[in-house]
Amino acid sequence: MTDLSATASVTDRLSGTAEAAGPATDPIVQFLDRHQPETPCLVVDLxxxxxxxxxxxxxxxxxxxxxxxxxxxxxxxxxxxxxxxxxxxxxxxxxxxxxxxxxxxxxxxxxxxxxxxxxxxxxxxxxxxxxxxxxxxxxxxxxxxxxxxxxxxxxxxxxxxxxxxxxxxxxxxxxxxxxxxxxxxxxxxxxxxxxxxxxxxxxxxxxxxxxxxxxxxxxxxxxxxxxxxxxxxxxxxxxxxxxxxxxxxxxxxxxxxxxxxxxxxxxxxxxxxxxxxGDAGVLRSEVVLVSESDEHRWVYLDIGRYNGLAETEGEAITYRLRTDRDGDPTGPVVLAGPTCDGDDVLYQRTRYELPVTLRGGDRVDLLSAGAYTASYSSVSFNGFAPLPTYCVDGDERR
Amino acid sequence: MTDLSATASVTDRLSGTAEAAGPATDPIVQFLDRHQPETPCLVVDLxxxxxxxxxxxxxxxxxxxxxxxxxxxxxxxxxxxxxxxxxxxxxxxxxxxxxxxxxxxxxxxxxxxxxxxxxxxxxxxxxxxxxxxxxxxxxxxxxxxxxxxxxxxxxxxxxxxxxxxxxxxxxxxxxxxxxxxxxxxxxxxxxxxxxxxxxxxxxxxxxxxxxxxxxxxxxxxxxxxxxxxxxxxxxxxxxxxxxxxxxxxxxxxxxxxxxxxxxxxxxxxxxxxxxxxGDAGVLRSEVVLVSESDEHRWVYLDIGRYNGLAETEGEAITYRLRTDRDGDPTGPVVLAGPTCDGDDVLYQRTRYELPVTLRGGDRVDLLSAGAYTASYSSVSFNGFAPLPTYCVDGDERR
CATH class of the missing domain: 3.20.20.10 (Alanine racemase)
Structure with missing residues (x-):
């Protein structure tokens, strides 16, 4: 299974594509594959x-x-x-x-x-x-x-x-x-x-x-x-x-x-x-839009600072990411949330790289997102719902 | 009534005690006096x-x-x-x-x-x-x-x-x-x-x-x-x-x-x-604690960055304040919210002065707080409920 431990030897931490998707024995991945919940959502493995x-x-x-x-x-x-x-x-x-x-x-x-x-x-x-x-x-x-x-x-x-x-x-x-x-x-x-x-x-x-x-x-x-x-x-x-x-x-x-x-x-x-x-949770999000400005490739996710990622303020917490297209060539990105708020930008100074093939509709998982996420969500900022949490128990599935 | 217009001649804008409480003809004040709702809460005058x-x-x-x-x-x-x-x-x-x-x-x-x-x-x-x-x-x-x-x-x-x-x-x-x-x-x-x-x-x-x-x-x-x-x-x-x-x-x-x-x-x-x-809303809060550190007088309110005052991030929006003790001598304060979060500080660089007589249980109203407050509230951060909104209609009361 995907190693979610704090001591994990993460091969390419700042690449933003730290790990390939875990095998199907990961109970969180199993849950997401089986139920295909609407994104964004947080899944916690008890x-x-x-x-x-x-x-x-x-x-x-x-x-x-x-x-x-x-x-x-x-x-x-x-x-x-x-x-x-x-x-x-x-x-x-x-x-x-x-x-x-x-x-x-x-x-x-x-x-x-x-x-x-x-x-x-x-x-x-x-x-x-x-x-x-x-x-x-x-x-x-x-x-x-x-x-x-x-x-x-x-x-x-x-x-x-x-x-x-x-x-x-x-x-x-x-x-x-x-x-x-x-x-x-x-x-x-x-x-x-x-x-x-x-x-x-x-x-x-x-x-x-x-x-x-x-x-x-x-x-x-x-x-x-x-x-x-x-x-x-x-x-x-x-x-x-x-x-x-x-x-x-x-x-x-x-x-x-x-x-x-x-x-x-x-x-x-x-x-x-x-x-x-923290390491017990995976936050599944969807790419809303990938667009190129003169300077940057912007990847907009359906999760942002106001519906779960409050700790990206000041880019303090830098989550590891996993995408469906890991393995494809990567390039630098600016990551931002879905609201009309200019401060709803996740990472613009921290170097993140994501697959150049990434496009709207793709999934991006934020790993180790079990702490200080869902309960920070705003009630309805910009009309977006708070982040829901689902729990699984990996011990019961093994 | 308290002048809530954008062009108000506010006599002492940076004192933090910009205006004395409005007379009882202010429909928001009337509502608050009559219903004494639990704080914090936002009241909007349609x-x-x-x-x-x-x-x-x-x-x-x-x-x-x-x-x-x-x-x-x-x-x-x-x-x-x-x-x-x-x-x-x-x-x-x-x-x-x-x-x-x-x-x-x-x-x-x-x-x-x-x-x-x-x-x-x-x-x-x-x-x-x-x-x-x-x-x-x-x-x-x-x-x-x-x-x-x-x-x-x-x-x-x-x-x-x-x-x-x-x-x-x-x-x-x-x-x-x-x-x-x-x-x-x-x-x-x-x-x-x-x-x-x-x-x-x-x-x-x-x-x-x-x-x-x-x-x-x-x-x-x-x-x-x-x-x-x-x-x-x-x-x-x-x-x-x-x-x-x-x-x-x-x-x-x-x-x-x-x-x-x-x-x-x-x-x-x-x-x-x-x-x-913005100017249609008054956010009523309560002083939780006033304490003196070596350097500052800290005033902790029951409203903070995570239950309504998100726009105090970077001290971008500086609300005018009104207290029950306006008119008493004032001194500089650091204003902070009620959570266990070190970032839940409202104003520490912006100079605010509040009455030196202020103490726990006193009321502090944040004026012109009708925009970008309640809908930013977190669902339950630190176990605090989202900011409720009540509406009044001053035209119906006059």
Missing amino acids: AVVRERYRQLRSALPDGRICYAVKANPTPEVVGELVALGASFDVASPGEIDLCLALGAAPEDISYGNTIKKRRDVARAHAQGVRMFATDSEPDLRVLAEEAPGARVFCRVLVDNTGSRTPFGKKFGCSPERAAALLRLAGELGLDPWGVSFHSGSQQLDPAAWEHGIAAARRVFDAEPGLRMVNLGGGLPAAYTDQAPPLADYARRIEESLTRHFGDRRPELLVEPGRHLV | AVVRERYRQLRSALPDGRICYAVKANPTPEVVGELVALGASFDVASPGEIDLCLALGAAPEDISYGNTIKKRRDVARAHAQGVRMFATDSEPDLRVLAEEAPGARVFCRVLVDNTGSRTPFGKKFGCSPERAAALLRLAGELGLDPWGVSFHSGSQQLDPAAWEHGIAAARRVFDAEPGLRMVNLGGGLPAAYTDQAPPLADYARRIEESLTRHFGDRRPELLVEPGRHLV
Whole structure:
């Protein structure tokens, strides 16, 4: 089958025709061949999610895996992870409701958003949620009033170098401020649990976690009694990037933990999203039009920035592509979406090559498109429907 | 009532507290006060849409007004414009279905997207649509086969300087290429109707249409028999920009038409979207959190880039704001949305000031938010629901 693993040896990553179509044993290809669904659509193989979860559990055996629901909130995906025993990192009341409806226990839900309305905190607490992120005093005081006794962890701001989608300065505070906030948490009757950080999504440098673990150590030193480090997300999916294998990340994280915590090892949380579901999905699209301008060959797909490919903003995420005409001679293209919006261009600086024989009506599959796609779709921009998701289970078909 | 017109003399545009709350005679304020809907939500006053339509009809009396449905496809808005006798610029089969369902005649629908699937062209033609945009030979050949005899206009690429959201090079071709395509259109049995261009949305320079009208003249010279110029969109709404009054645009367009076409005046189309609906909407949001980092005061709203404010990407569109605490002392802020996404920041380079007394639970209204907001909302990113739209009719209340 087509190798969708993050460590795949992709022969020609920047060619845009990274791999030939997988043999018919690929359950996603089987599904697409059999049902010929209208494009664009996303197909997710739950067996890949399951495999990724197990690999991560092996790689970080004492890390509690909190799936970042935002990466793909499809009920089948969340339900699969409930069955596997995952915990859940949620951003909103909507995500809490989703997890609870699919059988997650409230004590396995971490409200990871530092930006929370008072009534949403109260609601989560009433539903049994007892883990909350924070990074500011106003939020902490709301938590103390609406979720008394809950465990809180404070997010510190760390260097995101190496990430394809760095966070900027929206979240997190300094280690000194984190220590002061966690001290205040205890005074306010909350349980000052630990420290979180995020190394930046699609983090290609396995050493990047060192910054956060070192920062966490500083907070632990300033505020004894803390007992948890939340390693955040950042583990990669297989785009055209050359992402190192999971084992490299696990080894570098382990080295940093040993360096800074020695045998006083904290509880560990990890919040994978993209890493668990990205490579599990194939987004099938259709070529709407191929046209030649004076400078470029433009390939317009029926998928664009507003109906699923939001992460192509700034060309941050560069998906691997597969076409029906792979093997034919290729040439450079500009890739764009179907709307009347000038910003609905996927790749014009990143070099993509596609078969010169490609034409309207041909299919183009975007590989490793299981994360941060369907749930970003607009409701109806330009009159185009949101991206639908179908789930298959490769294990049931083999 | 609060002056929502594009020519409003806004006293302190970049302060972020441009205007005090309007008196209770503002129908949108009345609606919000009476119903206290959950935030965020968009409220559109149909009376403002009506007024704008009539103003534009007066300013460009021989221009056929094709409303750019993408700007706001709310059924009440489209229905209002059907009743006013507007034509419609659509981007997709979904928008055609919407217009027809609301009573638009198929002959009043212009399929303005140059990127169209073959089956979508055939479907539109079967529905009675007879006006199509194009800018490439492959698309033109599809039109000839699937919409024989239809009127086609060719989009030329023009300078977008002065636009807050320029188009780049996704659409349009050179005047020479346009002439060749329109000649081919005739040979293929289509009706070579004319030329379109787009000066860039939220175009602040009324002289910008000169480029497109001059380019259209070149195409008309090269290909006699053409008879229509589509002036596209670009007319402004009232953001913090100092947009000139509509009369200035009308005058400069008229001057260019006279300069290039004299008394051989072509049929005119104009495709306003933002200008008709932008100022008709108020987006009510709630402050989720106000927190101080070392460098900035961050104000997090319950509306962000993924649930309605997509046009704050690159800080292109800078909405005027109104708060319950206008009149209190103000200070600079960074404005951000509610999701766990680091890119969900509205304004960090643009200087906004908001009352220093502002806190979680306070209301912030974004003015002139009727265009390109609700229909851009993601279906569920981070578990947040899409932005709902309510319509009022100020004329019925006065």
